[in-house]
Amino acid sequence: MKLDDLAHQTGEWMRGNGPESDIVMSSRVRLARNLADFPFVRKCSDKDRAAIAAAVRRAVDSLPLAADTEYIDVSKLGDLDRQFLMERQLISHELSEAEGARAVILDPHERFSIMVNEEDHLRLQVMQSGFDLETAWHRMNELDDLLESKLVYAYTKKLGYLTACPTNVGTGLRISVMLHLPALVATKQIDKVFRAFSKINVAVRGLFGEGSQFMGDLYQVSNQMTLGKSEESIMQRVSEVIPQLIEYERKAREFLVNENRDDLHDHVSRALGILCTAKKISSEETMHYLSKVRMGVNLGLIESVEIPTVNKLFIHTQPAHLQKLCGQKLSVSARNTERANYLHQHLIDPSEPTDPQRN
């Protein structure tokens, strides 16, 4: 598997199906783990970092994973490749910008990635399209068990899995559900909803996380506590909150339709119009209008576009993806032109294959 091939395929979380996928983009589960025999990354020597990467690589190589599971040495990647993996949510900003030996292990279908020498020695991540935490956790638990049979993790009975930051200690588990909430944003209710959620210790953050510039009414809901609760109960906690958010978003969409269907129809159609006809467009502007189009499609106001296409465009119009797809480095201005071309091709070209299972 080459990174360039990855650019053309649709990763797990971009598939745009799975439960509640009109609102829930993806379910993610992450575990933080550290090898017992080394200090945490900030205190690691270059030798330590290299030894950790080698130990993880040996362990992964001996596991019954898919044959084309790829070990990628991130320290050897150029800026464009690192940004590309970041846009795809396969590595973090921190891993991309760190120094020294570091790596990512990639499942060919992008259902999991393992970052090595990020904030913790290991950051395991499992992705699932739509709202499906149970499957995600099940797969994560299996992956963790496999790795654990080959590696000794820093652990105490009292505090559980020990992590570089005390915010992750215990289970090391972070569950994140990414939601598309355009109607809550449009009706200005989003702040109110977040305030209500902060009281029950569930974090809601815009976009894709720190250091990222991904936009488009996308929000991540995740647990804050990792210690003192079992993995199942942490998952339960987040699982209970999501249906409420989905319900609020649906009501807000309903309100927008009832209030003035024609205005809404006009609004989302204009967004599509701009995306189809612009000659130069920035990625922020693209995200902004794609978000409206996505809502329009889900409400049945736009029929010429499919949801998987919109999801794909969210990612493919990001700067590094665009450059990967056209096979060359482009200046900001050239990218804006290329992005407009790309949108034009994929939004109005009738030869674009469509998914018959569209909802």
Add this chain to the structure above:
Amino acid sequence: MKCQHCEKTATFHITELTSPEGPAILHLCEEHARNFFNQDGPTHPATALTNMLAKQLKLDKVAEDLAVVDKKTCPMCGITFAEFRKGGRLGCPYDYIAFEDDLEPLLINIHGGTTHLGKVPHNSSGSPERQLRLKELKEEMKDAIQKEQYEQAGKLRDRISAVEQGESLESETSPDALPDDDFQAEPPDAQAET
């Protein structure tokens, strides 16, 4: 609505929940929103943590106490509590033991609990106490070799491999195990035998 920092329209309405003072609401244009997300600002977990720590320590302790806590050093990795407080990241697993009392209020604050209830690894020998014991034993062995106390070094080497093989630390304190002092008490001619 206008951006809080300029005249452009605010297209980003960000609710910041990580600050200990409660939710903060920001209205920003695209450009300022991007700066906001790219900075190591309050959204960054490590920054949020150091803020929380600073606030908590100020509440709990007077300045002199704080200075004492700050000087505490981990015997395993050498990080001071002050270094942790500034960066928000620990230096090694043993820090959880070295700074146990000082971390506990923080853990309660973040997690509400202090006892792990989740998964238990099949191999739970990766305890920080064990790592520290190994480090100590290795240093003792190095020391013994330098002093040409080879028999002692040999015993330490066996001890190290036993701990590495997963022998529990408890067996060290049992009566049949050799405490360190015994080595010191050995008569000089014992070395001649090796």
